[in-house]
Amino acid sequence: xxxxxxxxxxxxxxxxxxxxxxxxxxxxxxxxxxxxxxxxxxxxxxxxxxxxxxxxxxxxxxxxxxxxxxxxxxxxxxxxxxxxxxxxxxxxxxxxxxxxxxxxxxxxxxxxxxxxxxxxxxxxxxxxxxxxxxxxxxxxxxxxxxxxxxxxxxxxxxxxxxxxxxxxxxxxxxxxxxxxxxxxxxxxxxxxxxxxxxxxxxxxxxxxxxxxxxxxxx
Amino acid sequence: xxxxxxxxxxxxxxxxxxxxxxxxxxxxxxxxxxxxxxxxxxxxxxxxxxxxxxxxxxxxxxxxxxxxxxxxxxxxxxxxxxxxxxxxxxxxxxxxxxxxxxxxxxxxxxxxxxxxxxxxxxxxxxxxxxxxxxxxxxxxxxxxxxxxxxxxxxxxxxxxxxxxxxxxxxxxxxxxxxxxxxxxxxxxxxxxxxxxxxxxxxxxxxxxxxxxxxxxxxxxxxxxxxxxxxxxxxxxxxxxxxxxxxxxxxxxxxxxxxxxxxxxxxxxxxxxxxxxxxxxxxxxxxxxxxxxxxxxxxxxxxxxxxxxxxxxxxxxxxxxxxxxxxxxxxxxxxxxxxxxxxxxxxxxxxxxxxxxx
Numbered sequence: 001x002x003x004x005x006x007x008x009x010x011x012x013x014x015x016x017x018x019x020x021x022x023x024x025x026x027x028x029x030x031x032x033x034x035x036x037x038x039x040x041x042x043x044x045x046x047x048x049x050x051x052x053x054x055x056x057x058x059x060x061x062x063x064x065x066x067x068x069x070x071x072x073x074x075x076x077x078x079x080x081x082x083x084x085x086x087x088x089x090x091x092x093x094x095x096x097x098x099x100x101x102x103x104x105x106x107x108x109x110x111x112x113x114x115x116x117x118x119x120x121x122x123x124x125x126x127x128x129x130x131x132x133x134x135x136x137x138x139x140x141x142x143x144x145x146x147x148x149x150x151x152x153x154x155x156x157x158x159x160x161x162x163x164x165x166x167x168x169x170x171x172x173x174x175x176x177x178x179x180x181x182x183x184x185x186x187x188x189x190x191x192x193x194x195x196x197x198x199x200x201x202x203x204x205x206x207x208x209x210x211x212x213x214x215x216x217x218x
Numbered sequence: 219x220x221x222x223x224x225x226x227x228x229x230x231x232x233x234x235x236x237x238x239x240x241x242x243x244x245x246x247x248x249x250x251x252x253x254x255x256x257x258x259x260x261x262x263x264x265x266x267x268x269x270x271x272x273x274x275x276x277x278x279x280x281x282x283x284x285x286x287x288x289x290x291x292x293x294x295x296x297x298x299x300x301x302x303x304x305x306x307x308x309x310x311x312x313x314x315x316x317x318x319x320x321x322x323x324x325x326x327x328x329x330x331x332x333x334x335x336x337x338x339x340x341x342x343x344x345x346x347x348x349x350x351x352x353x354x355x356x357x358x359x360x361x362x363x364x365x366x367x368x369x370x371x372x373x374x375x376x377x378x379x380x381x382x383x384x385x386x387x388x389x390x391x392x393x394x395x396x397x398x399x400x401x402x403x404x405x406x407x408x409x410x411x412x413x414x415x416x417x418x419x420x421x422x423x424x425x426x427x428x429x430x431x432x433x434x435x436x437x438x439x440x441x442x443x444x445x446x447x448x449x450x451x452x453x454x455x456x457x458x459x460x461x462x463x464x465x466x467x468x469x470x471x472x473x474x475x476x477x478x479x480x481x482x483x484x485x486x487x488x489x490x491x492x493x494x495x496x497x498x499x500x501x502x503x504x505x506x507x508x509x510x511x512x513x514x515x516x517x518x519x520x521x522x523x524x525x526x527x528x529x530x531x532x533x534x535x536x537x538x539x540x541x542x543x544x545x546x547x548x549x550x551x552x553x554x555x556x557x558x559x560x561x562x563x564x565x566x567x568x569x570x571x572x573x574x575x
Contacts, residue, residue, distance in 0.1 A: 031430045074549065075423035075575045076346030093431060099474045107441055107507060110474045113425075114434035130539060133426040133548075142347070144572050145441035145471075145509075160474065191343075193320075213571050214317030214347045 083127025098136025368412030
């Protein structure tokens, strides 16, 4: 279900060069993606997350306790890949921010990046499930930030976008339950220790509230 | 204090001699601490062929190092001052505590070599949970840092540490003569230790700097999770030649917004000579519950290795479909063809050593 548009007060900050056109002598072809929807209308977004098996799951602001997968990214640890489907905006150079908030302590893990959203041909553009860099990579674990276990408990998950040039923003917030994924598709190639069972066991160790960096999880 | 009694002599003649025609470069020398005051580690003299990048991992056991220069090998080493001297071409020098063994194991040798992105010493997941001890990112670099009075990074006798050196002799950086790094660990007596130092290492690996998205930035916040205020006393950032601006801010731990410029305590505009900010000039208080926020800004430039090489790597490493190839620099240790976005932060009093990625 599509989340309501939130004309939020949140203004994702500008970034070095983020609002700038490419330098004239830089050579690269500019992003040529077309505007999706009507730029005269408010930006609309849906919060999507990468699910097991490469699925793109849309989360509903009105539904409580939606499970979201904690994946092992290339660098280790566990992340939520949180992205958007959006329309009524220029999909080039969008600032995409995501965060997971501990509703008990109000602490948050934020991540923000500049992305080109991929048009779907149906008037929307969004994060591409084939490219994890088009999602906010929210680094949930090692859990050295929350006052609670970072899995199987409800957290607040949010994403926000800021359009290049205009600075227009939209945000979506849901209640979500991070869940350790057994999906090995994000493991590094050749990692023999990356089995479904081990993935979950390691995840529940490093996402535990009592985790200390470097402790033996096996 | 140790720092008022002993001053090691640094001769960065090799640096000064760079570009001096036929003059024979003088050797880089860092005098070791006197017996009982600390110890020194050093890399091999390393000649890097043109067009290549070497990354070498050196392993040491703390008790062995302590015993090597008159310290009690049964007692913790209270690191209070760190000196690092390195010759040109040394892209980075990082020292970590060894923790979970994945592909890098001190049992496989005290010296483990890797080249051009291949080998266990190039694979960052191998040290994903190894806490930071010290680092230097400046390829003409020297570091001489005495921690604040009473502050020490405490290393246990049975701990292994790993010192990693990365040499680049290619188009973005050169190693004109044999690479070499020295590091001095200066200790302080246990009865003078008032605060243990903690460290924070953060890295972003899902990054992409592409032709059609040529000026991206990547931000993240890292919580220190302290229940009392902590002091940031050291920081630096690390990216490669597409990096244009690296900022680190104090952060309240609750906001999704990039902090104001007034909260910035570190900035690097020089990818190959990033400053190392440290005490006494740097001493920033972080409120309890807070942390740091960092930002890496990039500008795409034509790759010295060509777009085909980047696209091939993108396909083989990240399985990127043909229609999405965009001459992208992605995460990797090879300077010529990949990018980094790393921060190194030092603080006290210690809550835990922190990995944020």
